[in-house]
Amino acid sequence: MTEPCASEQPCASEQPCASEEREPTILERVGGVSGLVLAAVPTFAYVIVDAVAGLTAAVVIALVVSLGLVAMRRLRNEPIQPAVSGLIGVGLAAGIAYVTGSADNYFLPGIWISLLCAIACTVSVLVRRPVVGVIWNLLRSSGPDPNWRTDTTAVRAFDIATLALVALFGARFVVQQWLYDGGQTGWLAVARIGMGYPLLGIALLVVFWAVRRANAKEARE
Structure with a gap:
């Protein structure tokens, strides 16, 4: 009787692939x-x-x-x-x-970009096209839906997430503009770093909540 080859590999369906790729986190x-x-x-x-x-x-x-x-x-x-x-x-x-x-002007681009982002996010909420929802609709797996704004529950969640970004960018502008006006170059560096990724991480938690809520509602339909 012929014995099975010792080098025979298990079927791929019986053993999960260890090299399966996953989506990298932010x-x-x-x-x-x-x-x-x-x-x-x-x-x-x-x-x-x-x-x-x-x-x-x-x-x-x-x-x-x-x-x-x-x-x-x-x-x-x-x-x-x-x-x-x-x-x-x-x-x-x-x-x-x-x-x-002027050494202080090193921080000007970041200050004014924060103001522009805060204004853009605010306008998007006022015109009922919250920027978080617009991006979500463009990236959804089933393809963009021109009628996504008729879902009041999802739009409300996206409003909240977009307003979280308004708070983030608005706080960056107010604090850093105040330090800039006072010529506090050292504290400007601290504020730029401290109000960068840490605050962005908090705002993204709200964005993640809104996206999950919209995806869950879409999956039930």
């Missing part, structure tokens, strides 16, 4: 906790070098540090998109600071 997309910490380094380097060696040196160091983060992620075979986005942001901010000759 934290993983930005490089994990280490990615969040490293993202703050160019800003702190800018403030410290500006205090010690002046604006020009601070601009150069901030750009060099940002480039170094891109290279490091490349060498570690990690996604470089977060670092590249950070480099673009630092380049824009540093360029404005250098051209205007």
